[in-house]
Amino acid sequence: MLVSGPAGPKDRSGIWILTLSTGVLNKLVDDALGGAALSPDESHIVFRRTSVPEIWIMKTTGEEPRKLLSVSADSVHDARLAWFPDGRRIAFASASRAGETFSIQAYDLESGRTSVILSDPKAGEFCLTPDGRMIYSRLEEAPNEKSANLWEAEIDFRTAQIRGASRRLTNWPGSLFSALGSTRDGSQLFFIRLRNQNSVYVGQLADSNTRLKNPRRFSFEQWTNWPTGWTLDSQAVFFNSDSRGRPDIFQQPIAGRAVMALAQGNGERKDARRSPDGKWLLYLSWPSENGNVVRGAGRLIRSSVDGATSEVVFPVTGYSSRVRTDPMVSISAEGHPAFRCPLVPDAPCVLSEETDGQVVFTRFDPLQGRSTEITRLPISGLTFWDLSPDGRWIALGKNAETSGRIRLLSLDGAPPRDIHVRDWTHLLSAAWATDGKALFVTAFASKGAPLLRVGLDGDTRVLYRGLKYVENPVASPDGRYLAFGEMTQEGNAWLMDTSSKGR
Numbered sequence: 001m002l003v004s005g006p007a008g009p010k011d012r013s014g015i016w017i018l019t020l021s022t023g024v025l026n027k028l029v030d031d032a033l034g035g036a037a038l039s040p041d042e043s044h045i046v047f048r049r050t051s052v053p054e055i056w057i058m059k060t061t062g063e064e065p066r067k068l069l070s071v072s073a074d075s076v077h078d079a080r081l082a083w084f085p086d087g088r089r090i091a092f093a094s095a096s097r098a099g100e101t102f103s104i105q106a107y108d109l110e111s112g113r114t115s116v117i118l119s120d121p122k123a124g125e126f127c128l129t130p131d132g133r134m135i136y137s138r139l140e141e142a143p144n145e146k147s148a149n150l151w152e153a154e155i156d157f158r159t160a161q162i163r164g165a166s167r168r169l170t171n172w173p174g175s176l177f178s179a180l181g182s183t184r185d186g187s188q189l190f191f192i193r194l195r196n197q198n199s200v201y202v203g204q205l206a207d208s209n210t211r212l213k214n215p216r217r218f219s220f221e222q223w224t225n226w227p228t229g230w231t232l233d234s235q236a237v238f239f240n241s242d243s244r245g246r247p248d249i250f251q252q253p254i255a256g257r258a259v260m261a262l263a264q265g266n267g268e269r270k271d272a273r274r275s276p277d278g279k280w281l282l283y284l285s286w287p288s289e290n291g292n293v294v295r296g297a298g299r300l301i302r303s304s305v306d307g308a309t310s311e312v313v314f315p316v317t318g319y320s321s322r323v324r325t326d327p328m329v330s331i332s333a334e335g336h337p338a339f340r341c342p343l344v345p346d347a348p349c350v351l352s353e354e355t356d357g358q359v360v361f362t363r364f365d366p367l368q369g370r371s372t373e374i375t376r377l378p379i380s381g382l383t384f385w386d387l388s389p390d391g392r393w394i395a396l397g398k399n400a401e402t403s404g405r406i407r408l409l410s411l412d413g414a415p416p417r418d419i420h421v422r423d424w425t426h427l428l429s430a431a432w433a434t435d436g437k438a439l440f441v442t443a444f445a446s447k448g449a450p451l452l453r454v455g456l457d458g459d460t461r462v463l464y465r466g467l468k469y470v471e472n473p474v475a476s477p478d479g480r481y482l483a484f485g486e487m488t489q490e491g492n493a494w495l496m497d498t499s500s501k502g503r
Contacts, residue, residue, distance in 0.1 A: 003015070003017070031050050032048065035079030053070060080126065090107050091106050103118065132155060133155060133498075150169040150170045152498070174195055176193075176195070176196065187497065188497055197489075200484075202481055221243055223241050224240075233477075236253045238272040238274075247268045247270045248269055249269050250262060263283060271284045274341070276391075282301065283301050298337060300314055317355055336352045336353050337353045338385075339352070344390055361375050384428065386439070388432045389434055394408070397441075399444070403425060404426075406427070423460065424460065426445070428471060434476070439456075442469075442470045466487075471486075
């Protein structure tokens, strides 16, 4: 049995061969994403490198590894791979970082040429069947874009081109798909059918932020919910919820269940945070037309703390939500534009925007608007960032295979500093502690997603372990509480007889 993917916080991802008769695992190679594919004659394996956007091939013994092709640096590093039944081509997925484009492409092993099989921004998991079909998952249209169904298309294996129109196979609301494949004769599909749930949790910080007491689920609706900020008195949490089909902004007291809508309507609103003086609620907003979000019309909004009145501060570049939903990763908002505000009333807030492959950081004032540019960084080198409570430092980090490094960038002209998170890699998010002496960091792990307290000296303590992903930690202004999001996932393995189309 071929096994690929990440292992643990101290281990690199890789590829193993599992001997079923003995249960012995034999590691073939490090630095390999999940989704490695075995050739039809079982002589070769194709896989994606984790550290670089490249597709490689090697013998099933692990010998003679070599690079087949490089994937565009502007695309998402996607794990999905498949072999054509004749073994002469492989198929791979390619998506833009913002998700506006997604394609399944063929690579000819002999000529080195690539060609597009399918271009569809809503497509995802796929497999090729021996009887001449491509089966793939496709996201539904709004407002059900977090659900997918299976589709099939006939494909000419000689030309790697689709013949005719695609046909829908399933009609299952609320589902996502993973590990899609077929039996050798193509008569049955196998896959994992998944359901995700994102909830807000709140816990009490103790012992200089080295313990998290009584972490409890804070949001109970069956929607995607994630925390973004606190009221200035630390008595209520701002959070996003897509309970109405698009992200809206809500507030809930930590001592009760009464939820108050602060910003809702057509379009999307997200990332609510209070201004440095606590007098205003700031958030990002995108209008919609004909049910679709206008991604080029983003705005930073300033509203009264109760959400009763609002006005545009300035337009923002980009769109910070996923256009595509990946069943194996968090589905909360991420990316750029994003902003943070300090606790110091007179200090400026900071905005990040993505432009031409770079993240541009700019100072702004909630009343006066933009001021000076701070710095520009390549988008490929940045996964997350946060602004210190005193407004003097930006913490920057990247999801890396072999290191857990957070860089502190000074806004006062001091030299940058590095924090090395001990024993952890694959960092996903970070937020400053209110006292500025530590960061709350989340990371990927194959067992027990961690929420960490990382001191500025690198001292690391595990505060909490989630089931799938922990994300978006946000400390309260008084330093007593920590809100965070947790994604849980339930899934079951399925077999579907394609002769009956699963109906």
